Amino acid sequence: MNAPLHLWLIPLLPFAGFLINGILGRRLPKWIVTTVALLAPLAAFGVVLNAAQGFFGIGAAVSSLPYIETCPLPWINIAALHVDFSFVLDQLSLVMLLVVTGVGFLIHVYSVGYMNDDEGYARYFSYLNLFLFFMTVLVLAGNALVMFIGWEGVGLASYLLIGFYFQKKSAADAGKKAFIVNRIGDFGFLIAMFLLVANFGTLTFTEIATKLGQDPGWNGGVVTVIALCLMMGAAGKSAQLPLYIWLPDAMEGPTPVSALIHAATMVTAGVYMVARTHVLFDHSPFALGVVATVGAATAIFAATIALVQNDIKRVLAYSTISQLGYMFLGCGVAAYSAAIFHLMTHAFFKALLFLAAGSVIHAIGGEQDLRKMGGLWRKLPITFAVTTVGVLAIAGIPPFAGFFSKDAILYAAFNQGTNGKILYSVGLITALLTAFYMFRLWYLAFMGTSRSPEVHPHESPWSMRGPLLILAALSICGGWIWLYGFGEFLAPVLGARVAETNSWRLLIPYTQYSLSLETVLSIVAVLVALEGWLIADKFYRRKPARPASLAAALPSGYKLLANKYFVDEFYGATVVKPLLGFSKVFLEWVVDVGILGGAAWLLGGMATFAGAILQRWQSGNLRSYAAWLAAGAAAVLLFLLVPWTTVLAYLAAIHLGVAGH
């Protein structure tokens, strides 16, 4: 592959869209705004496809990758530290780019219908394009610093879009919460970068891998610290325990935003980052263990909360957290390909579910409470059909996409040495819960009879239905590429590390699947998913009184789940309140009012005092000015003409003479 691929166009096209719509959007007619907003991601997608076509044969040998594009101008060149503004296209970033620009484009199209009546139409699309700009920078980054730019940028875009309805206090607060919680993670990322520079002298991913490979002594120790700091960053961005709290609140944003940023792409950036820096994790069994534990814990934790949520978007939000936990579980058992695969299928079906939820909300006039829906399948046949596909996909029913990816992760977990069986069982229970709460949503929203007969739902316009259908098709077929060697396709990047002393570091050799074991595990997973469906069917169709009676039977348990384990309250009491108190007492009263205010008052007072004295000179009397002028001139003359040194010496001599007597 010698022809230049023009990777720089991929981020810059959405950025141009952001500039045009952001600066001129309010004055441009709507159709131009729409055209610009849609062309930017479509053109970027075209560039990605153009870059992909040369080696699209999945599983085929790809010798020309990675393809590196570096900005010809030097970027950072301080002493030994040399950082280029470089983009890297390899199998991993290619997959991510296809997902980001492809799904991103579909959601842009959907937004045209969804946001049609919104007065912030141009602002919305400029933010959306800005997000795509930063997200593609993040994905293409060849070193940690460029990735960090994208990392911060998507956080910014996320903040802007969560707080899109900024007149609403809850939305503005949610935006701030997302941003601040993400800062904690970003702090970890920064520390990791400092440590990388200090220990490896480089931030380029490939060079770090080379240096790690050269010296077998790099094990544990500082590598573990770096990996854990990176994981902290990933936990912030990808809403893992204990930093997941911002994601449910992020549902305040418009629904397509939830689909694009808070389900399909941005929140998966953490998974992508771990996969991108997986060499570090490979050299630190402990860090891998932490990743797996955090992932599994988050998966089951969020799934239990999702069981009892009544807001359709919140169910999906907790489900997203849970699925992200799956991806980290995959990363933690060194099955990076499986994690990236789940990331991709999840992008399809979760974007689909969110967009379908948006279609439902749109249809019934902004209502998000599941308890007020019901019987919608008759009114919204297409939305119903695609939601069914999405639910089947996320529940893991074959042959839908989620089945393959979830299965791959569970299989990898099962095969992982020391405590893989525990991780596997947690994953399996989560799968059961997932199937249950997704079918619960399905039954509550679409089945039965309408619980709000006064609303008259209407199917969405075609600009919304089109993306839904395409995503539904992807949710059905997206998983099949696993059978065509998706794992091997990614292997050159995420590939088989050299197996060293520790069994943790053994990568699952995808080529040597033991089919029988996998078949057994698959059947178990499917049975579990069907069981979840059956329970949901029992609870919400056959015996609709059951959930209430169960909640009544276990009041404390229900309360715990309905209030999301009181984590927000816990953080509020342990972190937010002390911080606010500290800010109030020390920062505001002592530092701001006391020290800074006092200094300002002192300086101001001195100036006022001096002015009060000096202003007497400004009498306004011309002749007094002239007198001062003359006096000044006389003083200068006196100073220049009188030989002061001689006079002083003479005076001193007199003084001494007097003293001498």
Place this chain on the structure above:
Amino acid sequence: MNAFFSQEVPLSWYLLLSAILFSLGVVGFLIKRNLITVFMSIELMLNGVNLSFVTFAHQWHAVKGQIFVFFVMMVAAAEAAVGLAIIIAVFRARATLAVDRIDRMKL
């Protein structure tokens, strides 16, 4: 002509005269209330300075001092034109030329 008149006037006399002229100008500027008198005092100061310029130019046989005098005279002429115009404008506006009463710029 006798010897008294054929003698050259000593340098110090010229300088003394110059200082007297300048001091008169300063004093006039400070104590006079009429704007025109103040203005004339300024001219007096300028001419006092001019005299010392010419004196030194003659003493040191340097033409620079004389050139300076021409400059000063030119500036004084320009200043007279502008100054008198301002005085007329002030008089028209305020119907007074007493400097103590032209104090609207005061705080």
